[in-house]
Amino acid sequence: MKFTDLNPHGGIGANCSFCEVDGFRFAIDSGLHPKFAGAESLPDHSLIERNSLDFIILTHCHLDHLGTLPLLSREHPDAPVFLSYGSSVISRRMLSNSISVMRRQRSELNLPELPLYGRGDLSSLYSRMKPLSTDEPLTLEKDGRSIEVTLHHAGHVAGAVSVTIRSEKQRVFFTGDILFNDQRTLNGARPPLAEVDVLVTETTRGHTSRDPNCQREAEIVNLLEATRKTLANGGSVLLPIFALGRMQEMLLILDEAFRRKAIPSVPVFCSGLGMDLVNHFHEISRNSNDLRFNRKVLKSVGARPLPRKLIPGRDLPMQGIYLVSSGMMVENTPSYVLATSMLGKDRNSILFVGYCDPSTPGGKLLETQPDEPFEFKEIDWVEPVRAKIHQFDLSGHADREELVALAKKLSPKTIILHHGDPESRDWFSSTLSPLGAKIIDPEPLVTYET
Ligand SMILES: [Zn+2]
Ligand SMILES: [Zn+2]
Incomplete structure (x- = not known):
């Protein structure tokens, strides 16, 4: 598998991962950095050759994952966008709101490049969206090879999914933003517990230990x-x-x-x-x-x-x-x-x-x-x-100990750290190292092969 983190600022921000597994090229999410505006808030799509993706996956509709999906999809018009039914509904409201916000920012912040996309881009994106049911593998074929894409309920927020990619050679699991606890509105995550070759794990709460009295x-x-x-x-x-x-x-x-x-x-x-x-x-x-x-x-x-x-x-x-x-x-x-x-x-x-x-x-x-x-x-x-x-600690993200327990169950050969500040990734690096897996804390815009 090849993995490139396209969020140029590192940490959590304009989340976008470019991956290649057994010849299939895909991207997971394409967000907008919440702390920046205009060109500075974008992932670097230039590392993906135009119209070369086989598919795109959206894990959920927070704007740091969704906000530039219309741009990525415009550059790869033949790539279907796989997502949950929930995200296919919510993304419409989030993206149309995002256009209104960018229109306002154009004059307020004097950013002539805004809005980054218009209603026409949204209609094209919606026509490429293919909602998938969770836990039902979809098989894709290319050049005599096949790959399976499966979405899994991830808690976190309505519509959020984790992703399994299985080729003939490798099984890869992406947690996405994940929460194991049930919430009032939403059941907790149900990741598959089969062993994987590569685990790409979020690390949001690596820097935060939970006080046992503050469940x-x-x-x-x-x-x-x-x-x-x-x-x-x-x-x-x-x-x-x-x-x-x-x-x-x-x-x-x-x-x-x-x-x-x-x-x-x-x-x-x-x-x-x-x-x-x-x-x-x-x-x-x-x-x-x-x-x-x-x-x-x-x-x-x-x-x-x-x-x-x-x-x-x-x-x-x-x-x-x-x-x-x-x-x-x-x-x-x-x-x-x-x-x-x-x-x-x-x-x-x-x-x-x-x-x-x-x-x-x-x-x-x-x-x-x-x-x-x-x-x-x-x-x-x-x-x-x-x-x-x-x-108050009502985080939508799994506690760090829960993610370590998941990593143990999946016994990956390689663990790629994702979606976390440097201190959080450091905690995961040192805590996961006794597992014996190769741990990659990817530099932005650098391609790793595993
Ligand atoms: Zn999120
Ligand atoms: Zn996120």
Whole structure:
């Protein structure tokens, strides 16, 4: 197998892997780097000769995996795009939102190359999409050789899959972004446990050990308690959150908490994309045993759309829970602008429910001490940190120990580290080395053969 990581910045970002197994050439995912905009946010597709891919696989619809798929597919018009049924539904909403965001960035950030693609590219991409059922191998033939592609339910987010590629010579397993725990909406991953030659594993949480007292359910209890206290004191709660997956999960958790009267009944404000995705989740769950979701939850929590135009520092429309993207409070997103209104008042709370990269505003806010000033650079605004700031570990990614246990079960000859910061990959390198497999921590844009 040949493997090239096309994400030029390394770590987690514009995820895109270019692979060759027994003469079959394929790419897995083609994302957009969340911390950059325009040309800097792209994977380097130039290393793949035009129209040379036999197929493309999309593991799931987070934009760091999906955001440049229309570009890659445009360069390889004959390559079918294999994905789950769930991703075939969700990708449409995510990509059309992505065009709107790029249109806005074009003038805001003065990037004339935006948008990177248009509606026509999306229609062409949709015509190349071939949804596959999980656990059902698809056989492809070329030059008298054959290869099998199988998708497996990966937890993580609705529609997410892991991938097995089996040629006559090699069996390769890609975890993709994977979560073994069941969530309220979604069953945990079901990877196959057959031995493999090559394992390509995500390493997101390599740098994070889980406190045994902070299992997922305990973290949900802690999060609800922090929410209850804030609301009881007359404050509002900002939950910066991914619009895809985490927001729908949180709607169910809040609905349950309202019913049990574990938190006072207040309005819940959601961003438009998250509310639209609720309808897609509803539709997918009717055709899936792994996703449980009913759009009635919006009504039952009394969800309301955010006001269209958010003005920095302006008082909130009313006391409530603000369930809005982005999860890392990235510049100019609703969570970023709302934080200007909430941060300076000690009755409010800003509660993070996932990982925040240290270089993002969310990561920086978590590092800022109470009463210190916090600068919203992008909009030239400063507020003292008076609101309570907490982070809860509700990650959508497997704990590192679980991934090590999986690697042991699959007993690969080669392990390729993927989707993780350098420190995380280092932890996996040293922890996995006693297994005796060859471990590759690929440099971006370098081809490895194994
Ligand atoms: Zn993801
Ligand atoms: Zn990811």
